[in-house]
Amino acid sequence: MRKWWLTLFFLLFMVIVAGCDAMQQPRPYVPKADMQSEAALVMQGKLMETREVIREAAIGVEAVVFRSGFLRAPLTQTGSGYVFYEDENYYYALTNHHVVDRGSHPRAEYTVTLFYRDGANPSVSAELLFKDDAYDLAVLRFAKGTHTIPVRDISTRLNAPLKAGEMLLAVGNPSGINMIVTFGEFLSITTIESVAFPVIFHSVMIFSGHSGGALTDLDGNLVGINAWGNSTDNSSGLAVPLAKIMEFLENHDFIVNYFETTHTDENEMSLHPD
Numbered sequence: 001m002r003k004w005w006l007t008l009f010f011l012l013f014m015v016i017v018a019g020c021d022a023m024q025q026p027r028p029y030v031p032k033a034d035m036q037s038e039a040a041l042v043m044q045g046k047l048m049e050t051r052e053v054i055r056e057a058a059i060g061v062e063a064v065v066f067r068s069g070f071l072r073a074p075l076t077q078t079g080s081g082y083v084f085y086e087d088e089n090y091y092y093a094l095t096n097h098h099v100v101d102r103g104s105h106p107r108a109e110y111t112v113t114l115f116y117r118d119g120a121n122p123s124v125s126a127e128l129l130f131k132d133d134a135y136d137l138a139v140l141r142f143a144k145g146t147h148t149i150p151v152r153d154i155s156t157r158l159n160a161p162l163k164a165g166e167m168l169l170a171v172g173n174p175s176g177i178n179m180i181v182t183f184g185e186f187l188s189i190t191t192i193e194s195v196a197f198p199v200i201f202h203s204v205m206i207f208s209g210h211s212g213g214a215l216t217d218l219d220g221n222l223v224g225i226n227a228w229g230n231s232t233d234n235s236s237g238l239a240v241p242l243a244k245i246m247e248f249l250e251n252h253d254f255i256v257n258y259f260e261t262t263h264t265d266e267n268e269m270s271l272h273p274d
Contacts, residue, residue, distance in 0.1 A: 080213030095212030172210030206237030
């Protein structure tokens, strides 16, 4: 009888020890490289998602300037634009002043090109509503017709300053290649010659033809309009900050229903490190 109890006690002891060992087993080791690969895949997915979002409101802009003088051929200027507002009959798009400016020439005609995922690229006649060389900004409008363009609230980042190293995306139509999206980082708020206000300095690759296109955050929210590239290389660019875009619109009495009547103070657009 005593032997039987000893045997039972020994078996229970082994079960308890085995259970404790099982609970103390370490989690499977995940190599650091695999964790980094997973994070990279998540970021890649986010970039692809945002790329499609910002493409939806991006347009191509063409200005045909009829020059003064006998038998002088028209001058064609091209760039990019970003649809930021709509009403019952029209879409409204931001672009750069230097893309649409006709200078001292008598007239210009404007056309915008829309880009759809099915490959259709219809061109639509547009009207220049107002422009301002001091901001290097302009607003075009064009008839909605049967076209459908998703319009996002551009005021989302108005009171959320950019942070050092924050990822940014740019969309534009450089060298006749449509809907190119590039990405990089916010570097700083800086000043440049001939511009009276601080501008966004970033490491997003900018090419000729990006002028007037949107600069957005990783969620596709507008933070600026690209206006100037680097004269020595394409690895950085400069953009008009969102606060100045809003100021430009207000100066021309263009206040739409989702805009706040006050905008971020310029000092709040300074560099904010993490």
